[in-house]
Amino acid sequence: MITVDDVTIGYGNIAGLTAVDAVSLTINDNEILGIAGESGSGKSTLMRAVYGDFSTGLRIRSGSIRGRFTDPRTGAVLESDSRDFPRLWWDQISYVPQGSMSVLNPLMKVEQQVIDGLPARERGNDRRALRARIARFLEGFGLPETVLDAFPHQLSGGMRQRVLVAIAAFVNPRLILADEPTTALDVVVQKKILLMMVEIQRRLRNSLVLVSHDLGVHYQITDRLAVMYRGKIVEVGRTRDIFANPRHDYTKALIAALPRLGGERARAGKEAAL
């Protein structure tokens, strides 16, 4: 679906910062791809480039990002460079941003924001029918219809994040990019939202790219995993294989850092020894 071919991405002019360094990656149809890595490793930059948002001074220095999409109505195959992706936004590709607290406009009711994001072909329909469809869709996420008439500050963080996922999924996109969608949430809500996203992916049989620094999240839901470290992808493969047999030192360190049930509690052990 998306082929990232030996791409180097930086900010500003040639002398500026290089955030992603000679990365190659494929995003296949019908899979959940995880991207793991520490802060500043280039995860979000790569996501922005794949999404085709070059409004923030992002530059592709070399290499290319190409996508193949099938138009759902005509069935025509559309192949294009990520620079041309903006016209596919919120139609073929959608994006779940990070940080649920500030991503909804505080002055607009939820219904208006859901409708605003829709492509023109959806918006032209009868308003009442559209609202009913959105309400039914939200119900699948455990959100009552009253959410549509609420302002964002009247919803909890988890509800807001679910609204965002719902907005991103409502148009049945072929590719959903989720940039740390569960970072600010507690683990129970986090799990609920992740399961919801898996369910959507299984139903639509599309591609979901999940960026997270939390390996536990990747272990739970992703099919394939790419580990980024200092602007490079150091390891990529089936998630199960990577967890069973990590090859790169950084991946080993990450997996070793996960808390284990029944594992030794270093501090408690030391205190007992004293």
Add this chain to the structure above:
Amino acid sequence: MRRLTSFFEDAPFRLYLGLFLVVVFVIVGGILPWLAPTDPLEWYQSPRNQAPSWAHVLGTTSLGQDVFWLLTWALRNSLMLGLVVAFFSTLIGVFLGLAAGYAGGLLDRVLSFFMDALLCIPTLPILILMAALFGGQLALPAICVLLILFNWPYPARQVRAVALTMREREFVNVAWFSGESRVRILTRHIFPYIAGWSAANFINTVLVGIATESALAVIGLSSAQQATLGTMIYWAIQYQALLAQRYVWIGAPVVSIVLMFIGLFLVSSGLSMRSAERRMSV
């Protein structure tokens, strides 16, 4: 429409009082001038120096003009000047401020340079200079243009600051990601944040426009051939209305200006109180 009427239910008293005053002035200045029996600017249409009576509600001037009908004309011209100046300065200011703040880069630097330059220039001395150059015959449209030129940078500068912070808000990013155009983002996501402020700025600029024109007229620098609140005061002073104890003549425009200012101020502060209440109650 229902939202509009509910906005005025249980509003603070000052909003009602302010609206009442403004409506009175709009009626006096907007409708009554059409009903004037004679052209009140024409001299010696009425007996001179009359005290208030049924025939001449506010008496007549030493030039044989009816004070009441003269006042309606003056109010019309002053209100029109204030509204035109306020409308265009707010429109230009908000538009250019949004453009500068949201687009950034070279456009921002060029626009900011002009805003800062115009803000630094003291308005009244320049206007006095211009008026003196025109030989004290500055017509109303010319004053309008000058006032707009000097008043748009105030809203522009403040709107630019708001737009700068809005550009970095996450929900503006999300709107951009969901494929909304820049114009749509500006109008739907950023403008609502400054709409209330723009209304307050509009009212404030009406006051500034009327006050500046009156100041010019009183010192005799705008064309005295047109009726405005300022020129009425100018003529009254010229003919020693105070010494002659013709208090109604000089008092009418002064009281009108004061009441109009109070009315507009009450509307402005009442509106902001009302919207603050609504914010709390949601």
